[in-house]
Amino acid sequence: MLHLSNVSHAVNHFQNQMMTMLYPYIMADLGMSYTAVGVLSAICSVLSSVCQGASGFLTPFFSRCKLLGFGNLGIALGTLMSGLAPSYLAMIVARGVASIGSSAQHPVGYSILSSYFPKNRAAVMALNTSVSNVGTLVATPLATALLLVMGWRQIFFVVTIASVVMGLVYFFFRDYGMPGRSGSGRARLVQGFGSYRRVLKDRNMLLIACVFMVGGAGRDGGVNQIYFAPHLANDFGYSKLTIGILITAISVGSILGPLFFGWLSDKFSRVRMLQASLALSCVGTLWVAHLGPGEVMLFISLLLYSAFTASRGTQTQAIVADATSNEDRDAAFSLYFLLGFLSQPFWVLVTGFLMDTAGFATALTLLSGTYIVGIFVLSFMKEERPLTS
Numbered sequence: 001m002l003h004l005s006n007v008s009h010a011v012n013h014f015q016n017q018m019m020t021m022l023y024p025y026i027m028a029d030l031g032m033s034y035t036a037v038g039v040l041s042a043i044c045s046v047l048s049s050v051c052q053g054a055s056g057f058l059t060p061f062f063s064r065c066k067l068l069g070f071g072n073l074g075i076a077l078g079t080l081m082s083g084l085a086p087s088y089l090a091m092i093v094a095r096g097v098a099s100i101g102s103s104a105q106h107p108v109g110y111s112i113l114s115s116y117f118p119k120n121r122a123a124v125m126a127l128n129t130s131v132s133n134v135g136t137l138v139a140t141p142l143a144t145a146l147l148l149v150m151g152w153r154q155i156f157f158v159v160t161i162a163s164v165v166m167g168l169v170y171f172f173f174r175d176y177g178m179p180g181r182s183g184s185g186r187a188r189l190v191q192g193f194g195s196y197r198r199v200l201k202d203r204n205m206l207l208i209a210c211v212f213m214v215g216g217a218g219r220d221g222g223v224n225q226i227y228f229a230p231h232l233a234n235d236f237g238y239s240k241l242t243i244g245i246l247i248t249a250i251s252v253g254s255i256l257g258p259l260f261f262g263w264l265s266d267k268f269s270r271v272r273m274l275q276a277s278l279a280l281s282c283v284g285t286l287w288v289a290h291l292g293p294g295e296v297m298l299f300i301s302l303l304l305y306s307a308f309t310a311s312r313g314t315q316t317q318a319i320v321a322d323a324t325s326n327e328d329r330d331a332a333f334s335l336y337f338l339l340g341f342l343s344q345p346f347w348v349l350v351t352g353f354l355m356d357t358a359g360f361a362t363a364l365t366l367l368s369g370t371y372i373v374g375i376f377v378l379s380f381m382k383e384e385r386p387l388t389s
Helices: 002-030 034-058 064-084 088-102 105-116 121-147 152-170 185-200 203-214 223-234 240-267 270-289 295-323 329-342 344-357 360-378
Strands: none
Touching: 002 034, 002 064, 002 088, 002 105, 002 121, 002 152, 002 223, 002 240, 034 088, 034 223, 034 329, 034 344, 064 088, 064 105, 064 152, 105 329, 121 152, 121 240, 185 203, 185 329, 203 295, 203 329, 203 360, 223 240, 223 295, 223 344, 223 360, 240 270, 240 295, 270 295, 270 360, 295 329, 329 344, 344 360
């Protein structure tokens, strides 16, 4: 199950990261501004967040493997529609379909892993996150190479195949870790509502979701994936190859950071390690915000910046798993991703607006302050780490 979830998550990230390299050319062909890109991402984020929040109601009725299978087929459909999109509105619809399809991966996938590996959750989730970011890493150079020989529409058509294959593979696996899928439909619905109610009463659960919510960067499909490539192209005038190399630094950082901080989180206080990574995220964001052109320094800075900002998710997810029982974990992860990603449209829109009106440095300077807010929220949290699930 670990390997299947890792590969599935990697394919999901591949699809998302590919957009980073395609946005400058989609913007040019469809006449999109930074704000328009922000609106597109915000709509997709809202759709994904709502569907993630609802996934906990579905798991008492359907196998988690089948939910992930249908989700990957939904990504494939949305990706195919993206390549056919003749206008900005059509692109919104296409990316919305893909976002709905991808919504099951995080809450359902992490729930499976946390129930299978209760004693080293942070390390396993960090491994899953880092392997998924290998998909992110591969997407950048591959999309860069493909752009040299074909247009962005043709790239969408080619990568649709990966999600189709991944979706079909899931139907050959069974979910052995799902508790209590017995009883009548009404009983299972009551069970689902009960799980959500218990999770919403958990103070730590709500606090950790707030920490994920207030951080402006480092989430899948967020600021890092949307605005960095256009910034490097439009503000610094870099070539496709140079942009691809620099975006690769962000991808490498997103692999190394979660692994390192996830390992530390299993060894030491989860709350203290999360606070440390948030402080480093603030410093790294401020540094990148005011960094001028210069390929070597940009590569190193973006790698460290990404390592810090990408590590937050793994650590918060381990805390969520610690705070909930196996019975309530699907609902817990559903609400965690719903609340955590619900703020992403706000940050994406604010960043796009500031980049259009005040520039990249101003936008990222604002985002750097969000990590300080996260450190403050964590000060109200009581750490819980049960020895068993």
